[in-house]
Amino acid sequence: MRRNPRELSLLNRASSRRAVLLGGLQLAFMGGLALRMRYLQVEQADQFRLLAEENRVNIRLIPPTRGKIYDRNGNVLAQNVQSYRIVIVREDAGDVEEVLGRLSKLIDLEDEDLDRARTEMRRSPPFLPVTLADRIAWEDISKVAVNAPALPGITPEVGLTRVYPGGPDFAHVVGYVGPVSDYDLSRIEDPEPVLRIPRFQIGKVGLEAKREEMLRGKAGAKRVEVNATGRVMRELDRREGQPGADLQLSVDAELQGYVQARLGDESASAVVIDCETGDLRAISSAPSFDPNLFVRGISLADYRALTDDIHRPLASKSVQGVYPPGSTFKMITAMAALEEGLMGPDDTVWCPGYLEVSGRRFHCWRRGGHGHVDLENSLKQSCDVYYYDLALKVGIDKISAMAQRFGLGVRHDVPMSAVAAGLTPNRAWKKRVHDADWLIGDTANAAIGQGYMLASPMQLAVMSARIATGRAVTPRLVKSIDGIEQPGGGGEPLGVNENNLRTLRRAMFAVSNDRRGTAYGSRIIEDAFRMAGKTGTSQVRNITAAERAAGVTRNEDLPWNRRDHALFVCFAPYDKPKYAVSVVIEHGGGGSSAAAPVARDVMLQALYGDTPPLAAYPSKDRSRIKAQQERLHRERLRAEQDQSGRA
Numbered sequence: 001m002r003r004n005p006r007e008l009s010l011l012n013r014a015s016s017r018r019a020v021l022l023g024g025l026q027l028a029f030m031g032g033l034a035l036r037m038r039y040l041q042v043e044q045a046d047q048f049r050l051l052a053e054e055n056r057v058n059i060r061l062i063p064p065t066r067g068k069i070y071d072r073n074g075n076v077l078a079q080n081v082q083s084y085r086i087v088i089v090r091e092d093a094g095d096v097e098e099v100l101g102r103l104s105k106l107i108d109l110e111d112e113d114l115d116r117a118r119t120e121m122r123r124s125p126p127f128l129p130v131t132l133a134d135r136i137a138w139e140d141i142s143k144v145a146v147n148a149p150a151l152p153g154i155t156p157e158v159g160l161t162r163v164y165p166g167g168p169d170f171a172h173v174v175g176y177v178g179p180v181s182d183y184d185l186s187r188i189e190d191p192e193p194v195l196r197i198p199r200f201q202i203g204k205v206g207l208e209a210k211r212e213e214m215l216r217g218k219a220g221a222k223r224v225e226v227n228a229t230g231r232v233m234r235e236l237d238r239r240e241g242q243p244g245a246d247l248q249l250s251v252d253a254e255l256q257g258y259v260q261a262r263l264g265d266e267s268a269s270a271v272v273i274d275c276e277t278g279d280l281r282a283i284s285s286a287p288s289f290d291p292n293l294f295v296r297g298i299s300l301a302d303y304r305a306l307t308d309d310i311h312r313p314l315a316s317k318s319v320q321g322v323y324p325p326g327s328t329f330k331m332i333t334a335m336a337a338l339e340e341g342l343m344g345p346d347d348t349v350w351c352p353g354y355l356e357v358s359g360r361r362f363h364c365w366r367r368g369g370h371g372h373v374d375l376e377n378s379l380k381q382s383c384d385v386y387y388y389d390l391a392l393k394v395g396i397d398k399i400s401a402m403a404q405r406f407g408l409g410v411r412h413d414v415p416m417s418a419v420a421a422g423l424t425p426n427r428a429w430k431k432r433v434h435d436a437d438w439l440i441g442d443t444a445n446a447a448i449g450q451g452y453m454l455a456s457p458m459q460l461a462v463m464s465a466r467i468a469t470g471r472a473v474t475p476r477l478v479k480s481i482d483g484i485e486q487p488g489g490g491g492e493p494l495g496v497n498e499n500n501l502r503t504l505r506r507a508m509f510a511v512s513n514d515r516r517g518t519a520y521g522s523r524i525i526e527d528a529f530r531m532a533g534k535t536g537t538s539q540v541r542n543i544t545a546a547e548r549a550a551g552v553t554r555n556e557d558l559p560w561n562r563r564d565h566a567l568f569v570c571f572a573p574y575d576k577p578k579y580a581v582s583v584v585i586e587h588g589g590g591g592s593s594a595a596a597p598v599a600r601d602v603m604l605q606a607l608y609g610d611t612p613p614l615a616a617y618p619s620k621d622r623s624r625i626k627a628q629q630e631r632l633h634r635e636r637l638r639a640e641q642d643q644s645g646r647a
Contacts, residue, residue: 061194064217066162067244069174069207071253072279072479077170078208080160083135086144088117091126093153100132102150107140109133112299120199131199134296135161162201162295167639168288169257172316173249173416173477175206176291194219204294206316207247207477210415214481217244248480250279258605259284261632261639262598267311267586269318270598271461272606275469275577278476278489280414281606283458285317310561311586320418322454323584326536326591327382328569329403329449331467331504334375336402337390338500345503348372351385355444362388362444365537379507380517382535384448391447396438399446400426405494407462407473408455414477422459425452449538460582464569467508468532468577470494470501508532509574522596524572526616529607531600533570535591540565555589563587566594572603579606601625 069078086103093099100114113133120130132154141156148154162177164170179199185191194200202216203209220241225234259270263286272282287309293302306313315321337343353369354361364370364384370377378386391399403409409424423429425446427438445451455463458475465473472491480486509532511517512524518535541562543552555563566588571580581599588594604612611629614622 061197062220062222062238062241063194063197063200064219064241065160065243066177066201067215067217068246069215070246070248071251071256072249072281073252073254074248075166075253077166077174077249077253078162078164081163082158083161084138084141085134085157085159086132086136086141087129087155087157088121088132089126089129089153089155090121090124091153096121096153099151099153102147103132103144103154106143106147107133107136110299112297116297129155129157134159134199164291164295166253166257167290167292169253169260169284170251171206171288171291172285172318173206173251173256173283174291175208175210175417176204176294177201177208178204178294179297192219201295205417207249207415209417211247211478215244215247218242245482247478248483250274250277250281250476250479251283252281252606254610255602255606256282256284257636257639258282258632259602260286260288261635262601262605265311266588267317268584268588268598269321269457270581270583270602271318271457272602273458273461273465273473273475273580275465275473275571275580276490278465278473278491279479280458280475280477281579282602283318283416283477285315285321287311287313289313316417317584317586318457319414319416320420320456321584321586322420322422322456323565323567323586324451324453324538324540325408325449325455325460326538326565326567327384327448328460328463328534328536328567328582328591329408329453329455330379330382330387330447331508331534332403332406332408332463333387333390333394333399333447334379334507335406335496335500335504336394336399338503339402339496340394340398342393343375343390345375348374349378349383349386349389351383353385355385355388357388357392357444358440360441362441375503376507376510377516379504379534380510380514382511382518387447388444391443392440396443396446397426399443400424400429403453405496406466408459410459412458412462412475414458414475416477419458420454420456422456423452423454449536457582457584460567460569460584461580464571464580464582465577466491466494467501467504468571468580470496470498473580505532505574508534508570511535512570518592519568519570519596519600521592521618522568522600523618524600524604524616525618529572529604529616530574531570531572531603532574533568533596533599535596536567536569537589537591538565538567540587555587560587563589566591568592568595568599570599570603572607579603581606601628 066080068076071077090096103109109132117130117132124130144151144154144156164174164176178201180195180202184202185195203212208215218241220239222238223236225236255272259282263270263284266286269285270282271280273280289306350372351364351370353367354363365382370381370383373383373386403424409422411419411421430436430438442451446453462473462475470493472494474489474491476489478486512519512531512533514520519533524531566585568591569582571577581603583595583599585594604616614626617625
């Protein structure tokens with residue numbers, strides 16, 4: 001059927017409109033698609049590139065190299081040494097227990113190490129290596145390498161481990177490192193990612209713990225290409241971390257070793273402080289332990305042996321132990337009275353062997369008394385009654401304040417574990433802590449360093465240095481950090497009367513150099529190194545009236561833990577003090593017989609810088625001292641050989 005021209009025109013016009021509409025829609029769709037593709041490919045390119053990279057590139061931490069620790073002469077006290085270790089990657093091992101069984105047939109593996117590794121594997125991603133054994137001999141590494149096809153997932157590696165060449169000599173000072181534990185992480189508010197690396201080591205005690213962040217350094221990072229399961233295929237690039245700072249201590253390793261050997265098997269401590277700078281030249285606690293045992297995780301048997309020892313080898317007695325200072329405190333009581341003008345050096349007190357206070361007798365150590373004594377004689381013969389009398393005149397508050405001025409009752413800023421503040425009690429303290437009034441008998445006890453009074457060996461050394469110099473000497477342990485010298489502790493003047501200090505020093509000189517002095521048997525003969533000191537004996541038990549009437553039981557007849565503590569403090573040379581020394585021997589008995597000889601030997605070793613000549617000792621002691629020096633020399637050589645063998 002033929003259409004007329006008008007119908008054809010209308011039909012063509014309608015077709016054109018539909019074509020234009022469809023073309024417009026197509027054009028809009030293509031334009032929108034082009035704009036979206038441009039948005040994704042250009043404007044969002046960085047975001048999608050990052051997503052793609054994260055699917056194939058991982059960032060791994062590089063543990064930093066821990067800083068070294070040296071003594072004042074450059075001897076290494078803590079270092080990192082290469083060691084062979086064996087690691088396992090769980091995803092590559094397949095049947096882990098079967099692989100461990102094969103490995104155990106090749107080399108000796110401790111059950112504790114295997115149990116620890118199993119725990120770490122359960123906590124760690126399957127592609128992270130977990131250490132099975134550390135510090136493995138080359139022969140064992142060779143066995144593993146030869147049998148590699150039969151040990152899937154097992155890899156021998158070379159790593160760094162912490163070693164302490166000084167062994168027990170510096171265990172309480174430097175401390176040790178160990179693997180990060182859940183407890184360690186719980187104590188840190190925002191742990192760094194590097195701390196979560198399996199078997200990563202941090203400082204546990206001592207300087208290693210107190211200066212952990214400084215010694216640890218900053219971790220580096222590397223980008224590695226991984227497959228779909230997370231296994232490393234290749235390393236793309238790396239950014240090295242920042243190694244930890246190197247620390248140089250004020251301690252002299254040779255002197256420290258001598259002091260440890262001289263203390264021997266005693267439960268004791270000794271501190272040597274430089275009067276001019278405050279440097280701690282030796283700070284020893286005995287018995288000690290080998291910190292290298294803790295680096296990889298100490299065995300249960302070794303740890304139990306340390307904790308069961310009644311001499312407490314794990315305790316840092318030089319800073320952590322606090323003891324009644326006994327008669328070594330008498331200089332403080334005397335100084336408080338002198339500064340208040342309540343007595344003069346020539347004033348005397350009558351000592352019949354006791355002082356009656358509020359119906360109670362406070363006894364002198366000498367049952368028959370000392371008769372009339374002035375300051376010098378009271379200190380020289382350690383008369384207790386003289387100081388009871390002084391304390392009742394001065395009062396506890398002024399005695400306590402004077403003690404703090406001389407460094408007692410103060411927590412000194414030394415980076416060691418559990419540094420104790422000690423205690424210099426007063427009226428306010430007893431009311432606050434015990435909700436009780438201070439009694440006059442408390443003052444009498446405090447006057448001779450008993451009762452509530454407590455001090456650490458380091459505090460006693462500081463007290464002696466301040467008496468020797470008249471300055472606020474403060475202890476310094478870290479001498480330099482990365483070669484930068486740290487502030488010294490020479491201190492400012494104490495602000496006390498110099499004449500009063502001279503009076504105390506003369507009395508302390510008489511203690512060691514007058515024939516009636518309690519430390520005369522431990523004097524130094526060399527005129528250039530004459531020593532001033534003070535003995536102390538502090539009770540750890542009450543003596544009943546019945547026992548006193550029948551005769552006080554001798555220390556040697558008592559069980560070890562009920563014997564008196566022995567103390568001695570000193571400084572030398574008397575005319576120009578160089579060092580101050582304190583020695584505390586737990587349950588050692590008398591300060592004159594147990595502590596003074598040790599302090600004298602330590603002082604001479606410090607002054608001479610080597611084995612002192614026999615001429616410095618009293619003639620009657622020289623044969624014994626010679627034998628002692630030879631014995632200590634042999635013991636030191638043997639200890640060094642044993643430590644070298646273990647390293």
